Amino acid sequence: LAKTTQPISMDSYEGQEVNITCSHNNIATNDYITWYQQFPSQGPRFIIQGYKTKVTNEVASLFIPADRKSSTLSLPRVSLSDTAVYYCLVGVFNTGFQKLVFGTGTRLLVSP
Amino acid sequence: NAGVTQTPKFRVLKTGQSMTLLCAQDMNHEYMYWYRQDPGMGLRLIHYSVGEGTTAKGEVPDGYNVSRLKKQNFLLGLESAAPSQTSVYFCASSQTETKNIQYFGAGTRLSVL
Numbered sequence: 001l002a003k004t005t006q007p008i009s010m011d012s013y014e015g016q017e018v019n020i021t022c023s024h025n026n027i028a029t030n031d032y033i034t035w036y037q038q039f040p041s042q043g044p045r046f047i048i049q050g051y052k053t054k055v056t057n058e059v060a061s062l063f064i065p066a067d068r069k070s071s072t073l074s075l076p077r078v079s080l081s082d083t084a085v086y087y088c089l090v091g092v093f094n095t096g097f098q099k100l101v102f103g104t105g106t107r108l109l110v111s112p
Numbered sequence: 113n114a115g116v117t118q119t120p121k122f123r124v125l126k127t128g129q130s131m132t133l134l135c136a137q138d139m140n141h142e143y144m145y146w147y148r149q150d151p152g153m154g155l156r157l158i159h160y161s162v163g164e165g166t167t168a169k170g171e172v173p174d175g176y177n178v179s180r181l182k183k184q185n186f187l188l189g190l191e192s193a194a195p196s197q198t199s200v201y202f203c204a205s206s207q208t209e210t211k212n213i214q215y216f217g218a219g220t221r222l223s224v225l
Contacts, residue, residue, distance in 0.1 A: 041219070042216075042218060043204070043217055043218055043219055044202075044204075044216050046213050049212060089212060102147075104153060
């Protein structure tokens, strides 16, 4: 599984766009990039997944450059309810794979 | 839609006691997982299952056992609880085709005194 590196924490204000970048220099050809969101006292929730270029859904956008060694999760116009921990995962989980690692994530704090 | 349901939500054990955590999913998913999350840390995979009747070890399997007798249920057992097993336990499930997209339960907060 490719190792991922993301900032420990980020601060923002309501209405701003937030970009969280994840580095994954050792990403393999078959690896997908997946982001999760976790609120306090809840399980993680899938946000978005991509392989290359740009993916957008109703919650966020995911930008992946051509070399795929990094990815950026973009949250448009954040609100207080976006305060959470965001995890970047890289890899394909198969039957022989035992180490699906979420890492410590990025703690996003949105203030009024 | 229930999704992934974990019971109980909270439990306090004494050292040496045993207990079983139950995870149930109603999405007909093949894959199921048990994670633990400790303060300030990400999730660590304990055991997982790729289908009914099969289980495999994850990153931190010691001290835990699991069973997948029915496709919709995945049980996590602690035979002799230790204080080091105080944690929040999450169960998740996923479809075979989209393994990286996992659906999580609300968690079980376990304290071992």
